[in-house]
Amino acid sequence: MTALLEAGGLAKVFPGRPDPVEILRDISFAVAPEEFVSIVGPSGCGKTTLLMCLAGLLPPSSGWVRFRGQPVTDPPRGVSVVFQDYSRSLLPWKSARENVTLGMRRLGLGRAAARDRAEALLAEVGLAGFEGHFPWQLSGGMQQRVAIARALAAESALLLLDEPLAAVDAQTRADLQDLLRGLARKFRQACLLVTHDVDEAVYMADRVLVLSRRPTRILREVPLALGAERDQIDTRERPDYLAARHEILTLIRAARPEGAGA
């Protein structure tokens, strides 16, 4: 199967004082259509930088990114991002509905069609009845649902998820994990989830990439076969789930910088 997204020899160095800061060193991997890949790594290993490079929002210092075989220099059509900080990624002067239609801008839909689709998507993420609410009138979990609906609105083949659930409470987090996985399957989208939460990475994914500490490389690729249907209780008790979790946690503990907190 041909890859949807490919990265080769990706590196990112930021100019800094007194020395340049090398964040990424030699990242190569591919994501197949409809595949769910998680990327985990120790804190501060440049996960967000990697995602920005993949999305075409940040030029890499060297190496390349291709989406559907085309080199990525600007954000390509067919890729959407759900940002970590929903309180900053939603436009506070626009309603939930208008924030979602923003995601459809590149589809060239008419006003009425865009509005109908936005309302359908908001219903899909469980926000029917909140279309006219502004972001600051919604709870954190609800705001992130709006951001998810906006990412879905672009009808993208690939969703890049930058720790999308890091700032919500545990119960909301579990709900949104299942929602995200369900919708990605329903709309036949590939997902690349960047997270520091090993449990979440394993629970959601078909494959996990484990990153080293900075300068960051891929330490190991952990394939999973947890099945298409996941369950918050049963999946997390499967022996292969626990084995993968153990393997990844061990790698990350070893990769943590000296003196980092427990």
Place this chain on the structure above:
Amino acid sequence: MTALLRPVLALGLLAALWQAVVWAAVVPERYFPPIATVVQAGMSMIARGQMQQALFDTGSRAILGAIAVNLIGIGLGLAATGAPSLRRILDTVAAILQPVPPAAVVPMAVFALGLGWKLYAFVVVLVTIWPPYLATVSALAATNPVLLSVGRMAGFGPVAMLWHIRLPAAMPEILAGVRYATTIALIAVIVSEMITGRDGIGFLLFQKAFAIRIPEVFALMFAVGLLGSAMGLAVSAVYRGFAGWHLAQRGRAA
């Protein structure tokens, strides 16, 4: 209901306090007349048409000046955002001219520009343009980077980004600059009128003060206060129109 009641209560309280000071006789009554005397003086100025004329002269200068200067300031801010070399020049000019008070500009301008509208236009522009300009430049440069990423993912080019993301996000800060400039515009006009000595509330304030017609001076002060409040309310209405979300958001966070 409460929105209407509050200013009435405030005015009542002010009148009571005023009267208390008069009765306590801390200041000679000649220089601090009872409130009724002030109202009477104001009514007689209205009856002679003097008050309306002065309010019209000062009001039209300050209001037209504030509107023009805010539009020019925001326009310059947009232009400077697009052209860094223009921004460097304007920032230097702003740094030199911004601290100059209106009173320091008028004597020179009287000789160069005469006593007509050109003088007021010059003084108001020179001292008032910087708050909206600086607010626009700094707010447009400080758009939250996540919103810029969101715009880029939506396929926005530079113009669409400015219109849909950067400008709306900058509105609360820009309008804070507009509010400040609107206040200074009124001050600049009144100071200019005091120095040119031909017409307007500033001129009347000086004239009545030197004639020791204290109740009329106080009546004029109230008139300026009302004019300033009206201009402030107009700015608030604009703020609600363009950045109401910011007030609501803050109100919720508080």
